[in-house]
Amino acid sequence: MKLLYSRTSPFSRKVRACAAVLGIKQRIALVEVNSTQSPRELTGTNPLGKVPTLITADGFAIFDSPVICEYLNDSSEDMPIIPASGAPRWLCLRLQAIGDGLMDAASVRRQLLVVGGLEADHPLPERQRATVMRTLDVLERERPSLHIDVGVLSIACGLGYLDFRFAGEDWRAEHPRLAEWHAAISEHDCMRSTAHGS
Ligand SMILES: N[C@@H](CCC(=O)N[C@@H](CS)C(=O)NCC(=O)O)C(=O)O
Structure with a gap:
């Protein structure tokens, strides 16, 4: 492949x-x-x-x-990262959708900011920022499990992308439980070996 x-x-x-x-x-x-x-x-x-x-x-x-x-x-013959059926499957896929949406909103916002040319008060970048903040608030309340699956990895990569592209914006201050979760999941080999730039 x-x-x-x-x-x-x-x-x-x-x-x-x-x-x-x-x-x-x-x-x-x-x-x-x-x-x-x-x-x-x-x-x-x-x-x-x-x-x-x-x-x-x-x-x-x-x-x-x-x-x-x-x-x-x-x-793969290994432990699946997507449960086969029932509530565990849908919860995992829902989490993946949240993580993917976080990445989408953050990357669209970055593109808008990098390309520039928009008036300072143009609503598009702010709309994407608000999506990111709402998503972080939900994740702070629902703190994901540390059991690795595709949903957990999507959230972890979404948060990693915020650190990579918006390093100057401290999402951790308002989301301490999520920050703690992210620190723990980031220790996993699969996250370390794929860090942006690696
Ligand atoms: N929904 C897609 C999103 C992929 C995506 O947006 N990729 C970006 C890079 S992060 C890209 O290739 N953009 C190039 C383009 O839009 O032309 C997925 O889950 O794979």
């Missing part, structure tokens, strides 16, 4: 962390691409031009990150 990824993409980090937990990272060749330049290698396999994109051993392209994680989960 081949994973088209970027070191700065939190979605790519989530997929890499899942592969590490599932014990299959050695079966995946990492190919770094710059999705902002729409390289042919990426757009030729994924019309959405986004990372992560997984190319299976059969040459079939799989995206987006929740689908890749399902595929990897099915490809």
